[in-house]
Amino acid sequence: MNGTTARRSAAALALMLSGTVAGSLPAAALQPRESSPISEYEPAESLEGNFLSAYIAGASKDTAAAASFYREAVKGDPRNAELLERAFVSLLADGAMTDAFRAAERLTTREGSNGLAQLALGVRQLKAGQYAPARQSFARSGKGAAADLTATLLTAWAYAGAGDGKRANETLNRLRGERYFNVFRDYHAGLIAALVGDKAEAERKLKAAFEADHNTLRIVDAYARFAAGIGRTDVAIDAYSQFEKTMPRHPMVVDALDKLKAGKPLPPLIASAQEGAAEVLYGLGSAGSTQGDELPAVVYLRLALYLAPEHAVARLTLADTLDRMKQTERSNEAYAQIPANSPLKLNADIQIGLNLEQMGRGEEALQHLDSVLKANPDNIDVISALGNVQRSRKKFAEATETYTRAIKLIPAGSEANHWTLYYFRGTAYERAGKWNEAEADLKKALTLLPPTQPNAKAQVLNYLAYSWVDRNMNIDESFKMLKQAVDLSPRDGMIIDSLGWAYYRLGRWDDAVRELEKAVELKPGDPTINDHLGDAYWRTGRRLEGKFQWQHAKDLNPEPDDLEKINAKLKDGLPEPDKPTATAENPPAPAEPVPAPVAAPHNPENPELPKGAPAPGDAPGSADKKPGG
Numbered sequence: 001m002n003g004t005t006a007r008r009s010a011a012a013l014a015l016m017l018s019g020t021v022a023g024s025l026p027a028a029a030l031q032p033r034e035s036s037p038i039s040e041y042e043p044a045e046s047l048e049g050n051f052l053s054a055y056i057a058g059a060s061k062d063t064a065a066a067a068s069f070y071r072e073a074v075k076g077d078p079r080n081a082e083l084l085e086r087a088f089v090s091l092l093a094d095g096a097m098t099d100a101f102r103a104a105e106r107l108t109t110r111e112g113s114n115g116l117a118q119l120a121l122g123v124r125q126l127k128a129g130q131y132a133p134a135r136q137s138f139a140r141s142g143k144g145a146a147a148d149l150t151a152t153l154l155t156a157w158a159y160a161g162a163g164d165g166k167r168a169n170e171t172l173n174r175l176r177g178e179r180y181f182n183v184f185r186d187y188h189a190g191l192i193a194a195l196v197g198d199k200a201e202a203e204r205k206l207k208a209a210f211e212a213d214h215n216t217l218r219i220v221d222a223y224a225r226f227a228a229g230i231g232r233t234d235v236a237i238d239a240y241s242q243f244e245k246t247m248p249r250h251p252m253v254v255d256a257l258d259k260l261k262a263g264k265p266l267p268p269l270i271a272s273a274q275e276g277a278a279e280v281l282y283g284l285g286s287a288g289s290t291q292g293d294e295l296p297a298v299v300y301l302r303l304a305l306y307l308a309p310e311h312a313v314a315r316l317t318l319a320d321t322l323d324r325m326k327q328t329e330r331s332n333e334a335y336a337q338i339p340a341n342s343p344l345k346l347n348a349d350i351q352i353g354l355n356l357e358q359m360g361r362g363e364e365a366l367q368h369l370d371s372v373l374k375a376n377p378d379n380i381d382v383i384s385a386l387g388n389v390q391r392s393r394k395k396f397a398e399a400t401e402t403y404t405r406a407i408k409l410i411p412a413g414s415e416a417n418h419w420t421l422y423y424f425r426g427t428a429y430e431r432a433g434k435w436n437e438a439e440a441d442l443k444k445a446l447t448l449l450p451p452t453q454p455n456a457k458a459q460v461l462n463y464l465a466y467s468w469v470d471r472n473m474n475i476d477e478s479f480k481m482l483k484q485a486v487d488l489s490p491r492d493g494m495i496i497d498s499l500g501w502a503y504y505r506l507g508r509w510d511d512a513v514r515e516l517e518k519a520v521e522l523k524p525g526d527p528t529i530n531d532h533l534g535d536a537y538w539r540t541g542r543r544l545e546g547k548f549q550w551q552h553a554k555d556l557n558p559e560p561d562d563l564e565k566i567n568a569k570l571k572d573g574l575p576e577p578d579k580p581t582a583t584a585e586n587p588p589a590p591a592e593p594v595p596a597p598v599a600a601p602h603n604p605e606n607p608e609l610p611k612g613a614p615a616p617g618d619a620p621g622s623a624d625k626k627p628g629g
Contacts, residue, residue, distance in 0.1 A: 512536040
């Protein structure tokens with residue numbers, strides 16, 4: 001086996017599905033970055049150089065570098081309003097709050113209509129308990145649906161901070177329109193009523209929000225905590241249990257249920273106006289993050305954490321967003337700042353280990369996860385994460401043993417919740433040369449996979465079917481599986497490559513070329529796809545193009561075994577083909593043309609995206625929705 005099956009998407013699927021950990025980080029990384037100066041970037045010698053560096057950093061979503069260079073650029077041209085505004089946004093996104101607020105003051109002095117600057121200053125005033133000035137700042141923070149929603153909710157919390165529940169409720173009643181406005185309104189109205197002591201109104205509003213949307217964890221958590229606080233423990237347990245049916249083992253739900261069943265109290269979700277306002281900003285940041293608007297999301301999340309530094313869910317969402325912005329080190333800093341007493345701490349510790357592997361610090365990742373495992377020896381998620389890193393480090397035999405250890409801990413009747421363990425172990429067995437064991441695990445993963453995860457099913461179908469094709473086994477069944485995988489995930493270049501390779505194995509060279517050309521368009525930097533296309537070109541007589549593709553594959557850093565074969569083909573070409581050992585009597589019709597690739601939004605059913613990500617258009621705060629909601 002040439003190892004090409006392994007890159008069939010197992011690595012991406014593994015790293016994202018294994019769990020979402022600060023044992024091995026240096027002490028400096030454990031300190032909050034809010035309001036801290038940035039000094040790790042050497043400034044340019046000119047205004048133009050700093051501006052250009054800042055612009056490039058911003059385009060690359062490197063908020064730390066952008067903030068540093070814009071700070072220097074403003075020093076060179078302090079009267080430039082546009083430059084000051086860019087610096088303000090970058091400083092805010094990077095969490096340099098003191099400098100960001102200073103820039104906001106200068107912006108509002110020059111231009112009172114700068115909505116984001118007014119919003120930021122209002123947040124600072126609210127944190128200081130200056131509720132009347134905060135309301136004035138929010139009123140000046142801009143127009144439009146999003147700005148009105150934000151300003152209205154924050155204004156209501158400013159009234160609540162002043163103890164004026166009546167004015168807060170009147171303010172919230174202005175929100176009318178789309179369904180999610182109503183849910184968001186009732187949710188915050190209930191939280192405010194609970195804070196000011198109106199238990200009857202709090203119960204009515206929180207119950208209304210829960211009944212309208214019992215798929216969002218924050219709403220479920222708020223309602224259940226309130227119910228438990230007024231002695232309705234049965235209602236609280238039922239609310240959590242309903243949510244757990246379709247999002248099993250969520251750490252916050254597990255923790256809450258354990259406490260309730262042990263007779264322990266649950267504190268309210270919100271204990272101050274500052275925490276309530278932070279909840280507003282978290283909800284907006286969460287919605288932006290899951291819809292691909294990373295920079296606005298980070299800004300909202302930074303403001304939320306400025307108000308409520310212990311907001312673990314906001315911190316986790318910030319870390320995840322930074323990770324998707326390719327700011328992996330900053331992401332780990334955020335994970336490390338999640339409070340030690342939070343149920344999400346273990347998830348964060350796991351993700352730190354996975355991120356270390358992505359950063360090329362694999363041995364450090366293994367050491368980190370080993371230390372986490374020592375503290376949590378029977379935690380399936382930690383064991384699975386360790387196995388994923390071992391497999392990424394090509395320690396396949398060790399990985400199979402680690403996955404087996406995790407599988408033995410699966411509770412009776414819960415195998416379907418842990419189908420990924422069989423998939424991961426199957427891929428590790430395949431790479432370790434144990435095909436019989438690999439095939440059994442891959443088949444079992446298919447039988448356990450829930451229908452709510454079609455993209456995950458596409459990956460497993462692809463891995464198994466490609467493995468068969470590459471061994472000239474079960475060609476008819478492989479064709480059916482690959483066609484199904486393409487239907488489920490039509491823009492996945494790896495899967496389309498597998499279909500093209502199946503045509504190649506059948507000797508249907510023209511069909512192979514058609515599919516492999518699509519695959520290269522979708523994933524041009526993959527050495528195996530380019531190698532396959534070179535083979536197909538050669539078989540159709542397009543030998544010059546075949547050699548070009550082989551050379552391109554060689555330049556893309558293929559696996560050592562594949563490189564040896566590519567060099568041999570560049571020297572001697574391909575030998576005459578053997579008669580195919582397996583044929584498809586009635587192979588399916590050629591696949592329909594695949595649309596040109598586009599930037600896909602976050603999909604709640606895509607296992608390569610953060611867990612629970614909602615579809616575009618979902619309500620603010622819906623990043624914690626359960627699947628199928």
